Amino acid sequence: MVVITAEMKALIKAGLCMVATAGKEGYPNIGPKGSVMVLDDSTLAFGELVGGRTYANLKENPRVAIAVVDPKTRVGYRFVGTVQLETEGSLYDKFAERFEKMKLPRPVAAVKVALEAIYDVSVKNAGKKIS
Numbered sequence: 001m002v003v004i005t006a007e008m009k010a011l012i013k014a015g016l017c018m019v020a021t022a023g024k025e026g027y028p029n030i031g032p033k034g035s036v037m038v039l040d041d042s043t044l045a046f047g048e049l050v051g052g053r054t055y056a057n058l059k060e061n062p063r064v065a066i067a068v069v070d071p072k073t074r075v076g077y078r079f080v081g082t083v084q085l086e087t088e089g090s091l092y093d094k095f096a097e098r099f100e101k102m103k104l105p106r107p108v109a110a111v112k113v114a115l116e117a118i119y120d121v122s123v124k125n126a127g128k129k130i131s
Contacts, residue, residue, distance in 0.1 A: 002042045002115040002131045008077055009038050011068050019046065020065040021057035029053045035095060036066060044079060044113040047095030051108035058083050064113055067121060074123045077130070081115040 004012075017036040021029050031054050035047040044066060048055045058064065062083045069076030086092045092110040099107055120128045 002118055004038055004041050004044075004079075004115070004118070007075075008118070011070055011075070011077065012036055012038055012044070015068045015070060017046070017066050017068045019054060020067070021054050022061055022063070023057040024060040029057055033066075035098065036068075039091075039112070042115050044081070044115065045091060045095075046111050046113075047099060047107040048085075048109045048111050049099065049104060049107050055085075055108055058085060058111065064111075066113065069121060076121040078119040078121050079113070079115050080117045080119070081113040084112045084114070086110040086112060 017033050018030055019033045019036075023029075033046045033054075035049070037045055039045050046066075048058075062085075064081060064083050066079045067076060087109050089110075091112060092107065095107045095110045099105065118130045120130055
């Protein structure tokens with residue numbers, strides 16, 4: 001079972017996450033997502049604000065990788081999973097409220113990520129599967 005540790009949770013909360021996707025043709029896309037949050041020990045979520053390439057890719061291919069690294073310590077993780085896109089409901093409302101407080105438009109969707117694997121991307125352990 002995949003488990004997000006306390007150290008990982010702190011890094012996600014403090015850092016900027018990069019979300020990688022690919023559409024049905026396999027072309028990669030990566031972009032920053034400042035709204036990534038931990039929902040529970042095996043689930044992440046973020047608000048999709050723009051509805052651009054990331055969102056289009058996720059509609060075609062629900063597989064995603066999210067990376068976060070502390071540039072000072074060079075400690076980081078890659079979280080791999082499958083998404084569920086939500087355009088209404090409590091998770092969507094949570095991101096809508098959060099974005100409104102930041103004076104941003106309503107999100108296109110809330111993206112819920114059921115994690116399947118976590119990898120260490122730190123300099124010492126790059127590529128090592130953690131769970």
